[in-house]
């Protein structure tokens with residue numbers, strides 16, 4: 001974040017975006033949660049006694065804050081994943097793969113290919129940050145370098161989030177309490193507000209509504225995935241999101257993807273669903289376990305989306321008709 005921008009951002013917003021700022025203000029007994037003034041505004045009205053009590057001049061206080069902000073920007077820059085590359089290894093026959101794959105933030109990439117072709121294997125290689133040490137002999141590079149322990153530790157285990165079809169909760173806890181726990185474990189400022197946001201989003205994404213006090217073990221597959229997507233987007237800090245098959249899951253797919261892209265995540269999704277494929281920026285085609293080619297979604301394909309969406313809506317209506325127990329009867 002640019003220092004001038006930081007100085008002109010309301011303190012409560014600053015801390016919401018980067019909780020580490022709270023440490024600075026807490027050290028000077030300044031409450032940030034309700035402080036809607038910017039640092040510059042606050043500095044202009046600070047009493048002489050504040051500087052006397054803290055044994056610091058106004059200029060020194062400004063310099064100290066600027067140094068602190070620069071430190072945070074530097075660590076943000078280090079943490080930023082600019083690109084993830086999968087360097088080709090071998091297909092199932094031991095032959096060299098035909099292409100590499102590059103993923104960048106804010107872009108959706110689909111993994112397509114017949115059943116058993118190796119789509120999940122590609123996701124698994126990324127999840128494991130493969131380094132010639134998986135059956136495919138692929139190598140995953142982050143910002144051009146092989147992932148080492150330092151990088152993995154920098155992200156404190158939150159580099160990659162995975163959302164899969166067979167994800168189930170085992171903890172006996174209400175949705176709201178589960179989200180608060182997660183938000184607190186990530187040191188999210190004002191967890192209650194963020195949790196409310198996640199609940200609203202999850203319900204928007206989910207076909208069937210659920211409440212804050214619903215036990216997570218009672219959520220349907222579609223509701224669980226909707227909750228996880230909203231959680232990954234708003235609370236989880238993982239910059240890379242791997243999705244294995246969210247089709248037929250009662251999730252509003254377009255909204256879910258829009259949400260993840262709006263948070264500048266790298267999104268890689270294995271799917272057979274043409275709607276999701278057309279929503280993506282590009283797709284990697286897997287054949288016999290190998291990356292075969294990368295295709296960018298062209299304008300003709302993008303135009304097909306509206307047509308396919310209508311067919312999909314129709315199918316959804318028919319599905320709902322039968323799900324509600326209706327019957328087709330002669331007139």
Ligand SMILES: Nc1ncnc2c1ncn2[C@@H]1O[C@H](COP(=O)(O)OP(=O)(O)OP(=O)(O)O)[C@@H](O)[C@H]1O
Pocket residue numbers: 090091092093113114115116117118119120121122135136270288289290
């Ligand atoms: N390049 C490879 N080298 C060796 N084994 C591979 C390779 N790619 C995939 N496999 C293996 O092939 C099997 C099928 O792959 P995978 O489960 O990834 O297929 P899939 O495309 O996800 O299938 P589905 O569409 O049914 O989910 C797995 O055991 C996987 O480990």
